[in-house]
Amino acid sequence: MQVQSKNFRKTAKKALLDADLRVAMGRAEGGFVDTRKLVVEELDNFQEYREFARDTKNHVLAHLDYYLTKFESNVQASGGQVHWASNGEEVNRIVVDICKRPEIKKITKGKSMVSEEFALNAGLEAADFQVIETDLGEYIIQLANETPSHIIAPAVHKTKQAVTDLFDEYHREAGYPRVVERLDIVNQARQVLRDHFCTADVGITGGNFLIADTGSIALITNEGNGDLTANLPKIHIVVTSIEKVIPDMQALGGFLRLLGRSATGQIMSVYTTLFNGPKRIDDLDGPEEFHVVLVDNGRSEILGTQFQDILRCIKCGACMNHCPVYTNIGGHAYGWVYPGPMGSVLTPLMVGQKNAPDLPYACTLNGRCKTVCPVMIPLPDLLRKHRNNLVEMGESKRFQRWGMWVWAQVARNPRLYFLMTSLYVRKLNVLARLLLVFRRGSFKHIPMLGAWTSTRDFPVPSTATFQGQWKKRKRSE
């Protein structure tokens, strides 16, 4: 996917003016946040599970080579093939190579954010395959020719009306009526997709957890499209990333308790499927070939750095659901695959800090994301580390650096600080009188502070600072 993160400011501003987006996001925010709260409180040891998940992921990340090779040999033992891809180009080449057979034309695809990193769909289409996204949200944005704006609810930014219009446009020719009600919309998508499921030659899915002990891939979905994508075609390809490996089934149990609750506020998602190699002799159905593409794409470079904690992420979306910036500007403003807090940490690491200069700053450090993260990633701290790096690299805004320097020189010296602050409040007082707002008590405009005063009043300070008033009190005592 092309990196658009440099346009953050512009796209965020535009998003704020999008009335439809506001309606769509408002509904989603309430739903996700409230339902999560309910099911989390229901579990009296949720915190213990969070700690378990954090520790398990940390352990695996410290021994990633061991668990990945163990996973590989167990996939092979059950008849599957494992492909290693160090970058997106390699993934696209591997998948195209697997599919390059005369009989293969149509590919169905379950939801996979990893595949968005390197635009797998575009790569497959360039090789003349027809690719159909089968997750309802992904299907909607595929029709709209957009990218996901949320990692678990890719079309969260779309209103029902927009979907009605979209379906009308694309389904009319095949004789489908215009549908307005939620249930009718879903049913129509189901009918359209059913034909694709039955005629697909290859199915591509992602994977939520890779279980080293058994070589299984756990796929957690709500729509059942993942299973139809994986089991009906002759070939099943799993495109997934290396940090998703966990030791064993017992660990999976822990993660499952966290994932559904954190993501959608469900105790468990509707479908939890374990894929273990291709169809065996006694099996009635299943794919004849089973491929797993293990994607690195920059992850191993994060390993061992001060940002390693972000590799614990299980992509639940709770951080963005609780982020007051994300819920107001939506996911597209972030300009790449992963939006919201986890995206603002991950994107600069994966596409280069210079290509996403705004993301570490587009956060108030309010910390709500950190409190809901199921694997306890200290997101605000990692964003602050990005800021540190930008400062150290000399990439922060010169004006800001210069201002900070002047202010720090003043603030290191209490006497100078006292003089400067006393002078400052007096100047503001004079300004207030000149602008005739002294009795009003608030400025409507202050030169150089337009970013504040264009939408907010600014208080007129007292004639002396507190420390000045205190000195006076002490003298009179």
Add this chain to the structure above:
Amino acid sequence: MNGESKPKKNEQIALLVTCLSDLFRPQIAHATVELIEKLGYRVDVPAQTCCGQPAYNAGEEDKTRMLAENMIRIFEPYRYVVGSSGSCVATIKEHYPRLFREGTSEYEQCMKFAQKTYELSTFLVDFIQVNLEKKPLFDKQPVRITYHDSCSGLRELGIRSQPRKLLRDRLGIDISEISNSEVCCGFGGLFCVKYPEISTRMVDNKIEGIEHVEADVLLGGDLGCLMNIAGRLRRVGSKTRVYHYAELLTETVPGPAIGYQE
């Protein structure tokens, strides 16, 4: 050990003024002094500057460390430090220790400072366990009061029930809670001037909540957030007045609200 056992009567307590209060709302610092003095302690205000929070959040670690060393030195002689801003106190308690290497004497000094520093409401409720005397509030009753839980105080220091208890004891009122009391108001330090459009939308969401409960007064424990909310309220012509919670706990009827002169 510093700041661990309750201070004795007449013991000296240092006030952490915090820069925003120093510059724009001395009333908060005065109120804090009054509350501490009324408990029988003496308050001292050593000449001080800023804790370095803006530099820290801008990623300027070296400058923050310099200012932290400054503050540690200034407050070194005191056994207790009390401040009326959750984010400044959280900077000292939660973030200062990350600036120094464990095992160094600087780190030890820093930990001592972190330990003896309290946010006002946690000092009064959790540490001193005070029960404030009841007093009438404004001249005109009744007044509907709501509360904004500033993020740093809430999530880094666990401040939520403490100011509410103080207000209940002192004024006999319960807060008319807004549904988004724990959602960021969009201040975020430099964030509010770096991304003013997003920040304004966030404060507008906050105001929607305030209007929903028809609050006459909004209280909070962090002046940055309060200036942001008050400034926006005033701009959109709202009647809701904004104060720091400490200002409502004093003997006198509170004066003009933040951003008002009369």
